[in-house]
Amino acid sequence: MFEILLFSPSSVYSKKQDGDTVQLTGADIVVKSLKEEGVEYVFGYPGGAALHIYDAFHRQDDVEHILVRHEQGATHAADGYARSTGKSGVVLVTSGPGITNAITGIATAYMDSIPMVVLSGQVMKPLIGYDAFQEIDAVGISRPCVKHNFLIQDVKDIASTIKKAFHIATTGRPGPVLVDIPKDITAEVAEFLYPETCELRSYQPLIKEPLPNEIFTAVEAMLNAKQPIVYSGGGIVAANAQESLREMTNKLGFPCTNTLMGLGANAHSDPNFLGMLGMHGTYEANMAMHDADLIIALGARFDDRITGTLHNFAPDAKVLHVDIDPSVIDKNIKADIPIVADLKEVLVAFNRELDRREKDINPELIKDWWETINKWRSLDSLWYNYDEEVIKPQFVVQKLHEITGGQAYVTSDVGQHQMYAAQFYGFSDTHRWINSGGLGTMGFGLPAAMGVKFAHRDADVACITGEGSIQMCIQELATCKQYDLPVKVINLNNRYLGMVRQWQEFSYEKRYSNSYMDSLPDFIALAEAYGHVGMQIDKPADVEGALKEAFAMKDRLVFMDFITDQQENVYPMIESGKGHHEMRMRPGSKNLS
Amino acid sequence: MRHIISVLLENESGALSRVSGLFSARGYNIESLTVAPTNDPTLSRMTIVTTGDDRKIDQIEKQLNKLVDVAALQDITVAGHLEREVVLVKLKVSEDQIDKLKQIAKGFNASLSDVSTNQFIVEMSGSCEKVDELLNSLSNSEIIEVARSGAIGLAFGEDALVVPQP
Ligand SMILES: Cc1cc2nc3c(=O)[nH]c(=O)nc-3n(C[C@H](O)[C@H](O)[C@H](O)COP(=O)(O)OP(=O)(O)OC[C@H]3O[C@@H](n4cnc5c(N)ncnc54)[C@H](O)[C@@H]3O)c2cc1C
Numbered sequence: 001m002f003e004i005l006l007f008s009p010s011s012v013y014s015k016k017q018d019g020d021t022v023q024l025t026g027a028d029i030v031v032k033s034l035k036e037e038g039v040e041y042v043f044g045y046p047g048g049a050a051l052h053i054y055d056a057f058h059r060q061d062d063v064e065h066i067l068v069r070h071e072q073g074a075t076h077a078a079d080g081y082a083r084s085t086g087k088s089g090v091v092l093v094t095s096g097p098g099i100t101n102a103i104t105g106i107a108t109a110y111m112d113s114i115p116m117v118v119l120s121g122q123v124m125k126p127l128i129g130y131d132a133f134q135e136i137d138a139v140g141i142s143r144p145c146v147k148h149n150f151l152i153q154d155v156k157d158i159a160s161t162i163k164k165a166f167h168i169a170t171t172g173r174p175g176p177v178l179v180d181i182p183k184d185i186t187a188e189v190a191e192f193l194y195p196e197t198c199e200l201r202s203y204q205p206l207i208k209e210p211l212p213n214e215i216f217t218a219v220e221a222m223l224n225a226k227q228p229i230v231y232s233g234g235g236i237v238a239a240n241a242q243e244s245l246r247e248m249t250n251k252l253g254f255p256c257t258n259t260l261m262g263l264g265a266n267a268h269s270d271p272n273f274l275g276m277l278g279m280h281g282t283y284e285a286n287m288a289m290h291d292a293d294l295i296i297a298l299g300a301r302f303d304d305r306i307t308g309t310l311h312n313f314a315p316d317a318k319v320l321h322v323d324i325d326p327s328v329i330d331k332n333i334k335a336d337i338p339i340v341a342d343l344k345e346v347l348v349a350f351n352r353e354l355d356r357r358e359k360d361i362n363p364e365l366i367k368d369w370w371e372t373i374n375k376w377r378s379l380d381s382l383w384y385n386y387d388e389e390v391i392k393p394q395f396v397v398q399k400l401h402e403i404t405g406g407q408a409y410v411t412s413d414v415g416q417h418q419m420y421a422a423q424f425y426g427f428s429d430t431h432r433w434i435n436s437g438g439l440g441t442m443g444f445g446l447p448a449a450m451g452v453k454f455a456h457r458d459a460d461v462a463c464i465t466g467e468g469s470i471q472m473c474i475q476e477l478a479t480c481k482q483y484d485l486p487v488k489v490i491n492l493n494n495r496y497l498g499m500v501r502q503w504q505e506f507s508y509e510k511r512y513s514n515s516y517m518d519s520l521p522d523f524i525a526l527a528e529a530y531g532h533v534g535m536q537i538d539k540p541a542d543v544e545g546a547l548k549e550a551f552a553m554k555d556r557l558v559f560m561d562f563i564t565d566q567q568e569n570v571y572p573m574i575e576s577g578k579g580h581h582e583m584r585m586r587p588g589s590k591n592l593s
Numbered sequence: 594m595r596h597i598i599s600v601l602l603e604n605e606s607g608a609l610s611r612v613s614g615l616f617s618a619r620g621y622n623i624e625s626l627t628v629a630p631t632n633d634p635t636l637s638r639m640t641i642v643t644t645g646d647d648r649k650i651d652q653i654e655k656q657l658n659k660l661v662d663v664a665a666l667q668d669i670t671v672a673g674h675l676e677r678e679v680v681l682v683k684l685k686v687s688e689d690q691i692d693k694l695k696q697i698a699k700g701f702n703a704s705l706s707d708v709s710t711n712q713f714i715v716e717m718s719g720s721c722e723k724v725d726e727l728l729n730s731l732s733n734s735e736i737i738e739v740a741r742s743g744a745i746g747l748a749f750g751e752d753a754l755v756v757p758q759p
Pocket residue numbers: 111112113172173174232233234235236238239258259260261262276277278279280281298299300301302303305306322323324325328341342343344414415418436437438439440441499
C-alpha cells in the first residue's frame with residue numbers, strides 16, 4: 001500500500017467519504033488547508049519533492065498557483081502581496097535548490113517583519129540524513145531568518161501545522177514561517193479536518209492591553225513636552241494604525257517623522273510631517289530628533305540607519321517607546337516610558353486620554369519648538385536643480401507622483417533610486433510604499449510589484465528601480481507576461497551602482513572600484529523580447545509625456561528606461577560615525593544664519 | 594556578571610539548535626549549556642550559564658522568550674538558589690600519592706573509583722566554583738581527562754519555573 005501511494009499518488013485520489021470524515025492525500029490536505037486559510041495565490045516553482053503537491057493544485061481551482069521564474073521571485077512576490085494587503089503571503093518551493101533560492105526572500109521578509117508562509121518540499125522521510133538527491137536541511141538553513149519553522153513528520157500533522165504556521169506568521173510581530181514537508185507524507189492518506197484554533201502554549205504573542213497607568217504616564221509626558229517629536233515606523237503599517245496615529249498627532253499638533261518603513265503613516269501633505277528621518281532623511285526631521293526633549297517612538301526600532309552613532313543620539317530626550325515586541329525595547333536606546341502592546345490599541349487609548357484632557361493640551365508650549373523647526377525646514381534640504389540637459393532622477397519621481405495622483409503602489413529596489421522614491425514620491429497612505437529596508441535586497445522591486453498587482457488589479461503599480469537592481473530578478477518579466485501584470489517599470493538608469501559609487505566618492509576618494517555598469521542590455525529590446533513595451537527617455541522635456549503615455553497603456557507592462565544623471569547623489573546624508581546634527585548637505589545648500 | 598538562566602523548552606526536534614543558534618548569531622557568551630527531559634515528557638529543561646551586563650542579560654532573556662519553543666524561563670541567579678555541577682576527573686597517580694588523593698577527595702566530599710592500575714575517577718557534585726577548586730587541588734596529579742556536566746540549578750523559595758497558564 002505504502003509503495004503504491006509513493007509511486008502513483010494519483011491512484012489514491014479517490015475521496016473516501018465515510019460519515020463526516022474526509023480521507024485525503026497529504027498533498028490535497030496541503031492545498032485544502034490553504035483554501036481554509038483564505039489563500040488566493042501561492043507563488044511558487046515546482047520540483048521533485050513538491051510534485052505531489054503540484055498534482056493536488058492541478059485538480060482544484062480554489063487556490064491559484066502563480067508560476068514565477070526563480071524562487072527568489074516567488075518570495076518577493078508573496079512579500080509584495082503581504083505588504084500591500086496586510087495578509088500573509090504564501091510560497092511553495094521544492095527541496096534543495098528550491099529552498100536555497102528562496103532564502104534571500106525569506107530573509108527580506110524576516111528583517112521587515114512581513115507575514116509569510118513558505119511551504120517547501122523535502123526528500124522522503126526515510127532518505128533524510130543520507131545526502132539524498134536535492135536534500136538540504138531546510139529547517140536548519142532557514143532558522144536564522146524565520147520567525148519559526150517546522151519539519152512535518154506525519155501526514156496527520158499537516159493541517160494542524162499549516163494552521164500554526166499562519167497563526168505564528170500573522171500574530172504578534174509578524175514574520176515568515178517555513179513548513180518543510182517530506183514527499184512521502186504528501187502521498188499518504190489521512191482524515192482531513194482543518195482545526196479552527198490552535199493551541200501553542202509556548203507562543204503567547206502579547207494579547208495584553210496597555211495598562212491605564214502606562215497610558216496616563218505617556219500622555220502626561222506628551223502634555224508637558226516642549227520639544228516633542230513623533231517618530232513612527234513599520235509598526236503603524238503592521239497594526240493598521242494610520243488613522244489613530246493621525247488623530248493623535250492632529251490633536252497634539254506635534255511634529256512627526258516616519259522611518260523608511262513607515263512612510264505614508266502621516267500624509268506627505270500634512271503640515272506636521274517633517275519627512276523621513278535617518279541616514280537620508282530631511283534636515284528638519286533629524287535635527288528635531290537630535291534636539292527633542294521627548295521622542296514618541298511608535299512601532300519603530302531605532303535602527304542604526306536612524307540613530308547614527310549612539311553616543312550622539314538625542315542627548316536630552318526622554319524616550320516613550322511603544323512596540324509589540326518586548327525585545328525591541330531597550331535594545332538600542334533605553335526607553336524611559338516603555339509600553340509593550342499592539343499599537344492600534346495603544347493609540348486608541350492615547351486618543352481617549354487626550355480627549356479627556358483636552359483642556360491640558362497647550363499649543364503655546366511647543367510654539368518656540370515649531371519656530372526652530374520651521375527655520376530648519378527653510379533650508380529645503382532635499383533641494384536639487386532641474387537640468388535642461390540631463391534627467392534628474394528626483395524629477396522623474398516627482399512627475400510620477402503627479403501623473404499617478406500620488407495614489408500608486410510604488411515598489412523599489414535598493415540603491416539611490418530607492419532613496420529618491422522615498423524622498424520624492426510623497427505617500428498619502430500606508431501599504432503603498434513597498435521596499436526592502438532591513439535587508440536591503442536588490443532584486444526585490446519587480447517581483448514585489450507582481451505580488452502587489454495580483455492583490456490590486458485596478459491600481460497603478462510602479463516599480464522604481466536601477467539598472468543594477470533590475471537585472472537581479474529581470475526574469476520575472478516573463479511571469480508578468482504570462483499573467484498579464486501591467487506593472488510600470490521606472491528604471492532610473494545612471495550606469496552606476498549609484499549608491500556604491502556615492503560611498504566611494506565620499507569615503508574612498510573617488511576610487512570607483514567595480515561600481516560601473518558596463519555592457520548594459522538594450523532595455524527596450526529586452527522588454528520587447530519578453531513581450532512588453534520598452535521606452536527610452538533621455539531628455540528632461542520628455543519625462544512627463546512618456547510617463548503619461550506609459551500609464552495610459554492600462555493593459556501593458558511598460559519598461560521605461562530613464563537615462564539619468566550619472567553623478568547625482570542622495571542628499572542629505574548622515575555619514576557613518578556622525579550624529580543627527582552633522583548632516584552632509586548638497587554642495588551649495590543655504591546656511592542657517 | 595554571571596547568570597544562570599533556566600529554560601523550559603518544548604521537547605521538539607530542532608529546539609536546542611534554536612537556542613544555541615540564537616547565542617552564536619547574536620554573539621552572546623555561553624559558559625555552559627545543559628539540557629535534559631523533565632518529569633513532563635513534552636518539556637525539556639535547559640540551563641544556560643552566561644555572562645554580560647544588565648542590558649545584555651535583558652536582551653538574552655527577551656530573545657529567548659521570543660523563540661516559539663521556549664515555554665518559560667527564569668534567571669535563578671537574581672535570588673537565592675541551589676547550583677550544582679557534576680564533574681568526573683580521570684587521573685593517574687603513583688603509589689605514594691594515593692593517600693593524598695584520598696584525602697583531597699574526602700575534603701571535597703568526592704568519591705573515588707578505581708578504574709585501572711593507578712588510575713582513578715574522581716566524582717563530585719557541587720557549585721561550579723567548588724568544581725573549579727577541586728580541579729585546582731588536583732592540578733599536581735596527572736589528569737588524563739575531565740568531564741563537567743555544566744551547571745543546573747533551582748531557585749529557593751516559592752518561585753518555580755512552570756509553564757504559565759494562558
Ligand atoms: C539603502 C538604504 C538606506 C536606508 N536609509 C534609511 C533612512 O534614511 N531612514 C530610515 O528610516 N531607514 C532607512 N533604511 C531602512 C533601515 O535599514 C530600516 O529598515 C528601517 O529604518 C527600520 O524601520 P522601522 O524602525 O520602522 O522598523 P521596522 O523594521 O518596520 O519594524 C517595525 C517595528 O514595529 C513593531 N510592530 C510590528 N507590529 C506592531 C504592532 N501591531 N504594534 C506595535 N508594534 C508593532 C515591530 O516589532 C518592529 O519593532 C535604509 C535602508 C536601505 C536599504
